[in-house]
Amino acid sequence: MLTCREEVLAFTKQLVQIESIVNTNGEKAIAQSLFKWVASFPYFSLNPSQIHLEQTIDDEHERYNVLAFVKGTKGSSNRTVILMGHMDTVGIDDFNQLKQQACNPDELMNTLKNENLPAAAKNHLDSGDWLFGRGVLDMKSGVASNLYLLKYYSEHPEQLDGNIIFLAECDEEDSSHGILSALKTLNSWKEEHGFHYTAAINADFVSARYEGDENRYIYKGTVGKLLPSFFITGAETHVGSCFEGLDPNFIAAELTKQINYNPELCNEAYGETTVPPVSLKQMDLKPSYTVQTALSAYVYYNFFIHSWSPKEVLSKLKEQAMIAFSNSLSLFEERFKQYCAISKEPYMPIHWQPRVFTYEEIEQLLIQENGEKFVTHMNAFKKNLLSNTELDNRMFAARVVEEAWKWMKDKDPAIILFYSSLYSPRVELTGKTDDEQLLIDALDQAVEMVQPKYPYPIVTRNFFPYISDMSFVALSDDEEGINAVSKNNPCWGTKHYVNYQDIRKLNVPVINIGPYGVDAHKKLERMEMTYSLEIVPNLTNYVIQKLLK
Structure with a gap:
């Protein structure tokens, strides 16, 4: 097991403190800060062409994605794993008089000690194992986990027989301009570097599915959403x-x-x-x-x-x-x-x-x-x-x-x-290809290895139940299904357009291993630190090791 809690926690707090509400200049600010941060890692100082700050395409707002990759030196495999997560958050108006503390977890939690909180939130606050603040759960702790792994492998490329890509995308909370723009780069890297994308691992948040549910979920594939x-x-x-x-x-x-x-x-x-x-x-x-x-x-x-x-x-x-x-x-x-x-x-x-x-x-x-x-x-x-x-x-x-x-x-x-809006495609992960089956097996083995170290059940399910950028790295629909979207959306080709062929070209099996918490998009958004800062990075790392062994 990697000893990573304190470093992932520090990354999380640094990311949260950069207010990055979707469709605001904060998205630009966090991308630029993250780019400078990653560029300062010694590996990327030596390999500056392997980190990119890229502006989104056909977007009304100026905002950016951050992409970086580490090439393993353990062998000559071209197998490549994508670690992905979004940097933007929803707004902070719901914090009311606490807006100034919304993006500062330590200050916010000190203030909340004097607030009249629901019993569950008070217990979490008093426990010392929960972090409060906008974006701690959705999903800057997930980005922090991926960032930790990028840094780790940039320092230990000899442990990789293959490659990892770090992708921090913008605009997940609105129109997915970030991931849709990143497809161009991912597909060009596929050609330029000969990458074989064997899996994508998203790090979006997970929550209980019903009151009293103690499971921590990992998802294979994702729900689709239409309007x-x-x-x-x-x-x-x-x-x-x-x-x-x-x-x-x-x-x-x-x-x-x-x-x-x-x-x-x-x-x-x-x-x-x-x-x-x-x-x-x-x-x-x-x-x-x-x-x-x-x-x-x-x-x-x-x-x-x-x-x-x-x-x-x-x-x-x-x-x-x-x-x-x-x-x-x-x-x-x-x-x-x-x-x-x-x-x-x-x-x-x-x-x-x-x-x-x-x-x-x-x-x-x-x-x-x-x-x-x-x-x-x-x-x-x-x-x-x-x-x-x-x-x-x-x-x-x-x-x-x-x-x-x-x-x-x-x-x-x-x-x-x-x-009348963006179609977020459904993604099924069934084992129908060698890469899909390899990912399923790697995930099962990772859970088996980590579960004894954690008291609550870690359970896999087939469909991530919320809208996420997982929808835009693989495509389960055939052409007829996609044509039903384009031919029945009056915005198509003017106000709205998605190149679904970019998704089909990438078409990488995707799972979600993300932080655990409650009240995402709410004033009392919070995440459990033991699972999110320790278990999540190690689960992800074991999957990487199984895929790139």
């Missing part, structure tokens, strides 16, 4: 004649009732199940108050996947949208009849029918009907819309669909289904 979105049109009317029209908010409410928390939309694979979808936004698109019902509504949902492709998700959600639309029309009709009965007004049968389209279907229909005129108009519209910097990808997509809808000849109520 299915729905543009809903109604039939506008004055509120005084409400049954003469159809409120799109009424349909949206039924859609959310149908999709939210629906176990039918949980994806089970290898005995593990995703959480069901939940709505992240529901609104109408009226710009201001009027006494007319809205023309359209907009709603989108978080959607996790283990084995389903983006194309399968579209199919499943189109079916759910049809059910919701049918239910809303049935309820509308029932209430209209009840109203007519009590008001003595004549009932008129409704003529609307449930209609659900994907964006790809709508676009193809409008191109068939209008040809190049529609294509030219929409390209110009999207180009002009880019000037509105207040629009994120999700609202940009909604505005594009709204504009396309204006070209529809049949304006009867409809639902249009599309994707």
Whole structure:
């Protein structure tokens, strides 16, 4: 076992003290500091071409990744392990009056001693084995663990029959510009140095899965995440004649009732199940108050996947949208009849029918009907819309669909289904290749070696349950699945683009061995030091040794 606790702790505190909130200049500052730090290691003083500070590509913000590699001298193997982790954090506004201490663990913990804390947090604070502060868990202690191993092997390259790469990337907490930019360098190094990428080891945080869960988890592969979105049109009317029209908010409410928390939309694979979808936004698109019902509504949902492709998700959600639309029309009709009965007004049968389209279907229909005129108009519209910097990808997509809808000849109520944000691909690690099986075996052996040194169970599972940059180093989807993303995202090629072929070219098996703690993204974010500073670096090191023996 490596004796590494104090050094990894010191690295962690130094990293935490550099405030690096995503989409701020702090991301630039931490990358520059980390680069200078690593460049000062004697190995990199002698080999300066093996450390890079690289700005992200096609990014609205100036920020950087730090990449470095050590070439082993034990043998001539080209096998290479990537150690990866992100430097950015979420914001600190939740710390309120403690914002000044949020990135200084020692000061923060001294202050927290006088705070009225929940019992669990107070016990952790009093134990002396937990570190509090923004980023200590998510995930600067993980970066510190990787940094320790980079330094160790830079001092002992004779222990490596192969190579290790250190990657500290930015922008994991928002749009993954960091890892997507780093793919270019990793793939070029593959060609330039003849690296064979045998594994990637991410160091993102892990937590208990339920109250009372004492397991410390290691994950093989990761969950995928989509943002299915729905543009809903109604039939506008004055509120005084409400049954003469159809409120799109009424349909949206039924859609959310149908999709939210629906176990039918949980994806089970290898005995593990995703959480069901939940709505992240529901609104109408009226710009201001009027006494007319809205023309359209907009709603989108978080959607996790283990084995389903983006194309399968579209199919499943189109079916759910049809059910919701049918239910809303049935309820509308029932209430209209009840109203007519009590008001003595004549009932008129409704003529609307449930209609659900994907964006790809709508676009193809409008191109068939209008040809190049529609294509030219929409390209110009999207180009002009880019000037509105207040629009994120999700609202940009909604505005594009709204504009396309204006070209529809049949304006009867409809639902249009599309994707409006980054697709984080699912990654399965099943042993289907020699490298995958070697990584699985190395991980199992590492756990077997370390477990006797630690009192809590170290348990492996198949899918990392949170969004992470693991999604962008391997690809389990086929071309048809990826095409369903590009053809159904109205932002694609203008506001948003991902070169998934870069991922497929790298395609390295990936696991997550990361720090353990609780309350990530919260004021009381904290990590357990024994596991995070001692067990994590040693588990990672044993995997490296098994892979590069």
